[in-house]
């Protein structure tokens with residue numbers, strides 16, 4: 363056996379990748395199917411098993427050559443891959459409550475499976491893409507989506523923490539009151555905190571806090587005519603890209619929130635790289651460049667030795683989860699002598 367697979371199971375899509383033992387990815391771009399997570403574990407796990415066969419066919423390799431599978435999903439879940447008893451947005455079917463998705467997939471496909479949460483998998487891919495395997499580097503990745511995920515990678519290893527909540531970057535509080543234009547805002551996160559990173563820097567933050575705060579300052583704006591905050595929130599990125607002042611203002615506040623957060627990470631980890639990913643910045647190079655410059659502008663001043671810590675955009679953002687899960691599986695398969 364000479365391959366490992368990565369499977370990124372999201373709320374709406376499941377994405378596959380395959381890599382050889384020398385980290386040569388066999389699938390360029392997306393190998394993706396609509397996810398059937400809503401229909402419960404029995405159907406969803408069968409779908410993943412079928413999808414792995416399709417991915418192997420597409421790469422022109424026998425399924426039997428896959429030694430191990432790396433699986434990543436949104437949480438909440440334990441570091442061992444047991445989904446929350448209370449269910450979650452992405453696993454609404456009652457059969458998912460407390461379900462051991464790692465073990466379930468292992469039994470379904472008859473191959474060893476390792477588990478990561480999706481933020482940590484993306485962070486591991488970003489780290490690997492920059493530094494390769496066997497590095498002593500440290501990186502922090504923030505992934506901006508519906509919520510805010512990410513992870514901390516130290517010396518090539520995911521910091522999972524005691525119960526799997528390591529790298530829950532979205533719920534770290536930041537001194538948002540210092541962001542220009544945020545005066546009077548009270549950004550509340552789904553977790554109950556006020557002023558954590560996710561409450562300012564996510565699609566949910568745009569819908570719940572940033573649009574309600576900024577839109578009244580632009581009464582003639584096209585979004586003011588929409589009666590649906592959720593719909594309006596999804597349009598903000600596209601408007602910001604085109605230079606719309608309201609869109610830019612909202613993304614500037616998000617960038618400055620990230621700047622404050624990265625400043626905290628710089629002082630804790632003195633990292634080799636900071637990485638930004640997620641749907642929010644899968645956009646033009648121009649907009650990405652502007653966003654990264656705004657992150658820096660939003661940072662408090664740094665000591666001279668740390669001024670050059672780079673901020674990167676996540677490479678291959680849409681396949682980062684699957685690729686990160688595959689990298690973790692590769693590491694484990696090597697350790698266990700399966701490759």
Ligand SMILES: [Zn+2]
Pocket residue numbers: 532533534551552553554555558560561
């Ligand atoms: Zn939170």
